Amino acid sequence: MDCLFCKIILGEVPAQVVSETEHTLAFRDINPQAPVHVLVIPKIHVPNFAALAEHPEALAAVAAQAAAVAKAEGVDASGYRVVFNTGSGAGQTVFHVHAHLLGGRGLNWPPG
Template identity: 55%
Template sequence: MADCLFCKIIAGDIPSTGVHETDTTYAFRDINPQSRVHVLVVPKNHHEDANELANHPNLLAALLKAGVEVADIEGIKDSGYRFVFNTGDDACRTVFHAHLHVLGGEQLTDFGR
């Protein structure tokens, strides 16, 4: 998708700090980290959100597997980490390309409000 920030990152048009890559996923550091470790895992093909990914269970599984691999690479697999998908306006989604947040590396606060 021509206007999509993450599609431009995947294409190499916008620089990113890559962490992990597979045939179907790309993981890179968030430019506005919310924890010591904050990596985004995105499908290489454009899918708008988790609702759309639900129609592609193999890709959804690949994103989760890549997220676990990122946790291992970042040294947080054993200490704990959080996966987050933001979908829809109430979740404050800002980029309309499905992405999994991998957060950790420190004690995370309670979830929600």
């Protein structure tokens, strides 16, 4: 499989890892859109958010890890956003589901 995030999980491609659990990996985005911009991914290959619905344990693990990273990064009190882009039309460029954890600045609504 030629998946960038699978290669990061395997240690074949370097990443600035923030934290890791048995089921997830969290690392800094290489093109940050906020002072805190961390990607949280499941260690199993799932192509997008819609397919993640078939893996509720992975979804729960990603959510728990995103919350833990927000706390560790100090944005849990001030507020943060968790975003899943699904499909190229929504800006997904790596087709391994990933949550964008964004914080450390004002996050306007609506986004985009």
